[in-house]
Amino acid sequence: MPAEFWYGVEVLLNGLMAGVMYSLVALGFVLIFKASGIFNYAQGVMALFAAQTLVGIQTGLIPFSHLINAMLGTKIHHFGWNVPTFIAILITIGIMVLFAIIVEKLILKHLVNQEPIILFMATIGLAYFLEGFGDLMWGAEIKKLDVGIPQGGNVWVEESTAFLGGEDFYGFYLDTLDIYATVIAAILVTSLILFSQYTKTGRALRAVADDHQAALSVGISLRTIWVIVWSIAGFVALVAGVMWGAKSGVQFSLSLIALKALPVLMLGGFTSIPGAIIGGLIIGVGEKLFEFLIGAPFLGGATENWFAYMLALIFLIFRPQGLFGEKIIERV
């Protein structure tokens, strides 16, 4: 086999890993969409906010220190302690749950029975608010997130695959972080599926997803379910935020992964968890391969910016409900 072929395979593998990351974000969307019919644009900003909070707590930053400094003229920055990663993660989860409760109390409760598009726009507003709020709270500078996952190329994989190619092939270059992310995502998805299949709350979640009114009539509290779902979505956002944050630093561009997750959702269908995973993999592999085979040699590169959307657009023309979405039935 020529070395080019193996480089192609390497691109494919890296695409799969990137796809897992996309799926992770898309998962948060699907959870909320299934349970409340809300397309939560703020999911990406939630990931950013969760990562910011985690770093802030870990390094002992004082919340709103920039704002306080500007108002009172003081010069405070740190409490002067470092919180262990595990405890910081627990506190961050607590904050995300609190966030879910506040969102339900202040926003969702008042927007029941509105059209989906109004709800969608409300989450865009929420995204803007959370973005500004997070920056006010923790500062907007790029932060380094270190949760103890090693980074850089994985030497073991590289050495043990080097024999595949010829003279000028040195084995697959895979980022250790990506491998960890893949494993964690797999665990997360499995536990989410188990949770929704085998626990009482999980059954209630599925009931609400099927039919709001029927679920209400058998005594399931919609509002509790919404809080739970937004909390889970917050948790998924935290995981996604940690992974992306560890990879490229906690910064504004993190919130843009929400935009990357949209084509994944369209491809997989808004209502299907397996769809989100498979859609993510297809997009991840597709955009890396397209860039490798066509984008970089013929189109001047950077095709990753739009390839996913175009793929989803063309795909939707033939199958408007996505790969695994429920068939759209409309009545007059």
Next chain:
Amino acid sequence: MLYREVGDFKTTYRSDGQTFPIAFDRWRYYIVLLVAFCVVPFIINDYWTNAVLLPFLIYAIAAIGLNILTGYCGQVSLGTGGFMAVGAYSCYKLMTGFPDLNILFCVLLSGLITALVGMLFGLPSLRIKGFYLAVATLAAQFFLVWLFNKVAWFYNYSASGQINAPERTLLGYKITGAETSAPVTYLFCLVLVVFLAIIARNLTRGHLGRSWMAIRDMDIAAEIIGVNPLKAKLTAFGISSFYIGVAGALLFAVYLGAVEVGEVFGIQKSFLVLFMVIIGGLGSIFGSFAGAAFMVLLPVLLKNVLVGSLGWPTDIATHLEFAIVGLLIVVFLILEPHGLAQLWRIIKEKLRLWPFPH
């Protein structure tokens, strides 16, 4: 007292069907136009034109455009930034390719080109609906920005990748370029805004507008009563893109003068215009103006108060602005999903009965 339709008898169909049937409204409209044309140009200075008036007028055009598509026809679009970029770049190519062409025609032609591009990207709307369509328009946004970044022909192979508006005049006055005077650029934009707003208002009152609204309210039912969805949706995409393209061309040529596509026409611009439409009011021409005014004035106001008076650093003011804008969007959607235009309608209803409500 003032706001009465009592005694305002209509004797012809023409007068009954006019845009402002109530005399008070009509006079208010004339007075606003009179002030805008005859008073404002003589009292403005460079700061006011550049910080408030020009962006307001230009974004008002974009907001009317998006309102036609989203508010009247119900097709949510997140590709506004990309379409504005099409307007800007076609204006640039027309200005540099045909130096003798009048700047007014350049702007209008770039609107037409954008309309064609918009219709192309509007084609999937026949199959895709709702969120799916909103995300599909993102394809337009990202693809177009990438295209103008990568294909050097669009920016005439300039080293910086920027496009710069060459100097052009209309009736002897400089409209674009370095040394323009505030009243001239203001009047140029104002004429276009008034002209386009009147057309939009009449389009939405007519046959085409009604077919858009039918599609918006329920497309299947509309199809059954004989509205052609292909025609309605594609005209909405085309006309909306025309407005957005004109706004993009003006933003580039008259307001900014030099543009780098990723910075100016990114996804943020799509959201900005969408917010204008939501805050102003979906499905209202007046709302487009109100929303544009609100979203242009708010940052200026916040900046003046926070940075100017309190002396805060600019970045904190920016973050606070983000938080406030987001909060306002949510509050508006909860309290008044139909925006400032609906508030105005409520005030008008109250005014009709004032001071003796029953």
